[in-house]
Amino acid sequence: MNTEENRRILLIDDAPAIHEDFRKILEPTRPGGELAELEAALFGAPAPGAWASFELHSAYQGEEGFALVQAAVAARSPFAMAFVDMRMPPGWDGVETVEHLWQADPELQVVICTAYSDYSWEEVLQRLDVGDRLLILKKPFDAIEVRQLASALTAKWNMTRQAAQKLAELEAAVESRTHELNRANQKLQLDIVERERAEQQTRDAYQRISDILEFLPDATFVVDENRRVIAWNRAIEVMTGVPKGEILGQGEHAYALPFYGVRRPILIDLLNETREVQERLYHGITRNGRTLCAEAKVEFADGAHYLWSAASPLCDLNGNQVGGIQTLRDITEARRAEQERSRLEAQLQRSRTVKALTVQLGHDLKTPLTPLFALLPLIRSKVTEPGLARMLDICQDCVSQVQGLTDKALELVRLSGKGMPQEFKRVGLAGAADLSRANCAPLLAARGVACLNSIDPGLAVRGVEEELVLLFDNLLSNAARFAAQNGTVRITAVVEGEAVRVSVQDDGIGLDPDHEKLIFDEFFKADQARHDLNTQGLGLAICKSIVLNHKGKIWAESPGLGLGSTIHFTLPPWETAEPTP
Amino acid sequence: MSRTSLVMIGVSTGGPPTLKELFGALPALDAAFVIVLHITPEMDYRIAQGLDQVASMPVTLARHGEYLRPGHVYLAPGGVHLKLEGNQKVVLCKGARVNYVAPSVDVAMQSLTRPLWGKLVGIVLTGMGKDGAEGLRHLKSLGGLTMAQDQKSSVIYGMPKAALQTGAVDLVLPPRGIADKLVKLFPPLPVPLSKAT
Amino acid sequence: MPKRVMIVDDNEYVRLSVEIICESVELELASAASGEECLRQLEAGFSGVILMDIMMPEMDGWDTIRQIVARGLYPGNVIVMLTGMGEPDAKMDGVQEYVTDYLTKPFGPDQLIESLQYYLSLLQGGGDGDE
Numbered sequence: 001m002n003t004e005e006n007r008r009i010l011l012i013d014d015a016p017a018i019h020e021d022f023r024k025i026l027e028p029t030r031p032g033g034e035l036a037e038l039e040a041a042l043f044g045a046p047a048p049g050a051w052a053s054f055e056l057h058s059a060y061q062g063e064e065g066f067a068l069v070q071a072a073v074a075a076r077s078p079f080a081m082a083f084v085d086m087r088m089p090p091g092w093d094g095v096e097t098v099e100h101l102w103q104a105d106p107e108l109q110v111v112i113c114t115a116y117s118d119y120s121w122e123e124v125l126q127r128l129d130v131g132d133r134l135l136i137l138k139k140p141f142d143a144i145e146v147r148q149l150a151s152a153l154t155a156k157w158n159m160t161r162q163a164a165q166k167l168a169e170l171e172a173a174v175e176s177r178t179h180e181l182n183r184a185n186q187k188l189q190l191d192i193v194e195r196e197r198a199e200q201q202t203r204d205a206y207q208r209i210s211d212i213l214e215f216l217p218d219a220t221f222v223v224d225e226n227r228r229v230i231a232w233n234r235a236i237e238v239m240t241g242v243p244k245g246e247i248l249g250q251g252e253h254a255y256a257l258p259f260y261g262v263r264r265p266i267l268i269d270l271l272n273e274t275r276e277v278q279e280r281l282y283h284g285i286t287r288n289g290r291t292l293c294a295e296a297k298v299e300f301a302d303g304a305h306y307l308w309s310a311a312s313p314l315c316d317l318n319g320n321q322v323g324g325i326q327t328l329r330d331i332t333e334a335r336r337a338e339q340e341r342s343r344l345e346a347q348l349q350r351s352r353t354v355k356a357l358t359v360q361l362g363h364d365l366k367t368p369l370t371p372l373f374a375l376l377p378l379i380r381s382k383v384t385e386p387g388l389a390r391m392l393d394i395c396q397d398c399v400s401q402v403q404g405l406t407d408k409a410l411e412l413v414r415l416s417g418k419g420m421p422q423e424f425k426r427v428g429l430a431g432a433a434d435l436s437r438a439n440c441a442p443l444l445a446a447r448g449v450a451c452l453n454s455i456d457p458g459l460a461v462r463g464v465e466e467e468l469v470l471l472f473d474n475l476l477s478n479a480a481r482f483a484a485q486n487g488t489v490r491i492t493a494v495v496e497g498e499a500v501r502v503s504v505q506d507d508g509i510g511l512d513p514d515h516e517k518l519i520f521d522e523f524f525k526a527d528q529a530r531h532d533l534n535t536q537g538l539g540l541a542i543c544k545s546i547v548l549n550h551k552g553k554i555w556a557e558s559p560g561l562g563l564g565s566t567i568h569f570t571l572p573p574w575e576t577a578e579p580t581p
Numbered sequence: 582m583s584r585t586s587l588v589m590i591g592v593s594t595g596g597p598p599t600l601k602e603l604f605g606a607l608p609a610l611d612a613a614f615v616i617v618l619h620i621t622p623e624m625d626y627r628i629a630q631g632l633d634q635v636a637s638m639p640v641t642l643a644r645h646g647e648y649l650r651p652g653h654v655y656l657a658p659g660g661v662h663l664k665l666e667g668n669q670k671v672v673l674c675k676g677a678r679v680n681y682v683a684p685s686v687d688v689a690m691q692s693l694t695r696p697l698w699g700k701l702v703g704i705v706l707t708g709m710g711k712d713g714a715e716g717l718r719h720l721k722s723l724g725g726l727t728m729a730q731d732q733k734s735s736v737i738y739g740m741p742k743a744a745l746q747t748g749a750v751d752l753v754l755p756p757r758g759i760a761d762k763l764v765k766l767f768p769p770l771p772v773p774l775s776k777a778t
Numbered sequence: 779m780p781k782r783v784m785i786v787d788d789n790e791y792v793r794l795s796v797e798i799i800c801e802s803v804e805l806e807l808a809s810a811a812s813g814e815e816c817l818r819q820l821e822a823g824f825s826g827v828i829l830m831d832i833m834m835p836e837m838d839g840w841d842t843i844r845q846i847v848a849r850g851l852y853p854g855n856v857i858v859m860l861t862g863m864g865e866p867d868a869k870m871d872g873v874q875e876y877v878t879d880y881l882t883k884p885f886g887p888d889q890l891i892e893s894l895q896y897y898l899s900l901l902q903g904g905g906d907g908d909e
Contacts, residue, residue, distance in 0.1 A: 366862030
């Protein structure tokens with residue numbers, strides 16, 4: 001592009017004289033002169049020695065001019081302006097020429113020279129898309145007018161070019177900048193979308209973790225670096241009765257309140273403490289990496305609970321601690337079960353020991369009794385002297401007592417040493433009572449006491465037969481002793497709800513109401529004064545032990561002294577109902 | 582098929598004196614008695630002899646192929662098992678110990694079949710272990726009457742207890758009670774057999 | 779013909795008591811304080827009624843019986859167990875047929891004599907082992 005000022009002018013006129021005139025005006029050979037002075041006055045002093053000359057080209061017909069313009073455009077050296085005569089026969093007229101000129105070069109500034117009122121301005125405007133590139137010069141015209149126009153219009157052309165260029169540059173710049181901005185904008189948009197997505201993911205992940213935390217079955221809470229509660233899940237709400245609304249955001253050991261009633265350090269506060277401090281606060285605390293575990297006993301509204309707890313620090317990616325998390329578990333039930341198990345084990349151990357001891361004791365007691373039992377009668381048979389005989393009788397009685405007591409004591413030990421549930425079988429109650437009646441027959445007969453068994457033969461209980469017979473034995477021998485002479489002992493049984501109640505009733509000496517409970521205590525004797533060497537106070541205690549083994553109850557009733565007494569006891573019934581054979 | 586009633590008794594430790602008490606109280610009855618006692622071949626004859634001296638009925642060791650007769654007491658010999666064919670013919674067989682013993686009460690009782698005539702009674706007396714429990718259960722299933730000795734009178738309560746725990750025992754009695762029951766069940770023998778001196 | 783009875787018990791008084799009782803009915807008594815001693819006497823030719831305590835140190839009654847049987851010393855003897863325990867334990871399984879009776883301590887003299895006489899009568903019997 002030609003950056004120099006464009007001073008190329010085209011003149012299209014059919015009169016050669018005009019061309020001469022124009023040449024003189026526009027291409028003067030010397031600076032100065034009258035014309036120059038005038039110009040200087042009008043336009044300011046020109047550059048010394050260099051009056052800007054125009055480059056004038058001529059064409060004598062419209063078509064010719066058109067061709068020149070085309071060529072100039074093609075050569076990239078367009079005309080800035082053209083003077084065009086209105087009438088140039090035989091060819092195109094001025095307007096038609098200008099039409100063509102502008103087709104070839106729309107930027108061409110044009111001056112139409114006209115002598116006639118060929119066309120009105122309006123008509124010209126109608127025919128041409130004038131814009132601001134057309135001026136009219138009326139003939140005759142002055143040189144000054146020509147020069148003014150030439151200067152003005154070339155300047156205008158140049159400025160227009162420059163402006164256009166500037167504009168183009170600006171536009172290019174703007175477009176480029178806009179383009180950059182757009183790209184930057186797009187990138188920003190993408191960044192924003194990306195960022196939002198990442199944030200959403202983080203929120204989602206956080207929500208998921210929050211949900212997980214919320215629904216963890218173990219009571220859990222989380223604190224931030226300032227030990228303020230930032231999470232308090234459902235399980236801990238249930239455990240403590242404190243809803244999250246009341247505790248979220250709270251600091252200063254607020255999390256200790258539901259457990260200890262006071263604000264004090266708890267496990268989560270010990271994460272960075274020394275071992276000494278940790279162990280002082282929680283006896284038996286253990287460490288696993290950075291996690292602390294401990295057990296503690298706390299008081300809730302419904303009593304003492306044992307809690308197991310673990311606390312860990314929460315760290316960011318750089319390993320800085322940003323908070324802590326603690327989880328708690330109520331192990332009260334487990335602890336109780338453990339204690340119960342220990343107790344039962346101890347009990348089992350004890351009963352095993354008791355059994356072993358009993359066996360040994362049995363043997364060891366019986367061994368020295370043997371010579372007594374064996375030899376005293378022999379001695380007695382050789383003694384005739386009444387005094388000696390009496391002494392030996394006493395000795396034999398005592399040995400007999402010792403033997404009886406030993407048997408009973410061992411029986412009692414054996415029964416109460418039973419820690420393990422025994423095998424309960426079906427026991428015919430009437431049968432057991434009958435057996436016992438047979439066993440006690442001598443005792444009953446000795447005092448003329450009748451024993452009636454009215455237990456339904458089909459009634460069965462769940463128990464251990466030999467123990468039940470022993471139970472009846474003890475009751476019947478007691479009843480035999482305390483029944484009235486030639487009296488009656490009645491045995492009955494009735495189903496009451498979930499148990500079978502058996503009653504052994506005698507019509508003998510009866511019981512003082514104060515003694516009703518005591519008689520089941522070992523060694524209790526209703527009548528302390530009675531010198532009855534055969535009464536062994538362990539009998540009812542044995543009965544109690546047997547009944548307890550069968551998960552029943554035993555008690556005594558008596559209308560009063562001299563009015564007989566009844567011992568009642570309950571036994572578990574045998575489930576399946578059997579028809580009476 | 583036998584028309585004779587049969588009483589089969591299983592017994593172990595404390596057997597001899599208990600049997601002595603039982604059979605001492607029994608008159609000659611119209612039934613055959615088979616005793617399965619845990620005994621050694623060295624002692625069986627002597628036990629039978631001792632029992633024979635106190636019992637009202639003759640007591641002998643059961644012989645292989647022998648047919649049971651009423652009013653007679655047969656003791657299973659030691660070291661072998663005793664079975665009955667048709668509830669009346671003695672079959673002795675060597676075999677592995679059952680419940681640690683030979684003769685075994687279970688083996689003897691389980692060889693019995695449902696009688697068409699006469700009564701069937703099974704009794705388990707004192708003894709250690711559980712021989713006889715299953716035998717008694719089987720005997721009961723044949724429609725027989727079952728008895729077990731009571732704890733108080735048992736020298737060792739093991740076998741009667743095991744029998745009781747099968748639920749197949751009809752009566753629990755001491756030896757005297759068993760004797761009384763047997764007297765009620767069986768008529769006296771029409772003509773008592775003569776006893777060897 | 780001397781009647782032969784042996785008492786096997788680790789307790790001296792028990793042995794003495796049985797001895798006195800036996801003397802009163804002119805029964806000859808052999809005495810052993812342990813299972814080992816019992817076996818020695820059997821091997822030396824004793825045969826008769828053996829009253830054996832179950833609970834003895836070192837070798838208890840059951841093991842002694844097993845030894846007696848294993849060494850072929852049983853024939854010609856009647857074994858009666860003496861014990862303070864109510865029930866025997868499972869150690870008795872397998873030797874039931876060798877135990878004729880089971881006496882619980884303490885026993886009176888009459889009871890012992892009666893039982894001894896019965897056991898001795900078992901040993902008497904006509905002939906040896908014929909059927």
